[in-house]
Amino acid sequence: MSTSSTSPQRSRGDGDSRPRFFDAKTKALCWAKADTVPGRHPERWRKDAAGNIVCKRFFNCIGCLCYEHDHIIPFSKGGESTADNCQILQSRVNRFKSDKYHVDSEQLKDYSCEVNFTxxxxxxxxxxxxxxxxxxxxxxxxxxxxxxxxxxxxxxxxxxxxxx
Structure with missing residues (x-):
């Protein structure tokens, strides 16, 4: 696996380094695989893994329409920064999920903002x-x-x- 010079590296402890953050291509694939929002433009709006609506322009901010790219298997638990291990999550949900592993969509919903936009x-x-x-x-x-x-x-x- 090639790594970008802009992606910070962390050591696994066995001398092997791996990228900590998702690169631009992986982020694009992660966005593309997220569920679309019916009646909304798919390049602008998606649903996160908990079913929350998020806006593409609201990346890495705090708010109910904001989102982050999340390691499904946490990086700290050996998860790789690949498209298969990436999901978009509402920022609040991602912060509560933290480095937890085996968190299903129902548990993620418990972390969601309680705002439903018309x-x-x-x-x-x-x-x-x-x-x-x-x-x-x-x-x-x-x-x-x-x-x-x-x-x-x-x-x-x-x-x-x-x-x-």
């Missing part, structure tokens, strides 16, 4: 974070505030729709 709230958050709201399937996009005020004309010729 579709409209997620639309408002997506608008604030990305500047638009993309809805797969109906191929429309929501107008930005600048468009609504007549200060900007979008170059995107996809029809604009209204927030729910």
């Amino acid at each position: 579709d409209k709230e997620l639309d408002i958050i997506e608008m604030a974070v990305y500047g638009d709201v993309l809805r797969p399937g109906n191929q429309c996009r929501c107008r930005t505030v600048a468009e609504k005020l007549g200060k900007f004309k979008s170059k995107d010729d996809t029809d604009a729709c209204k927030l729910p």
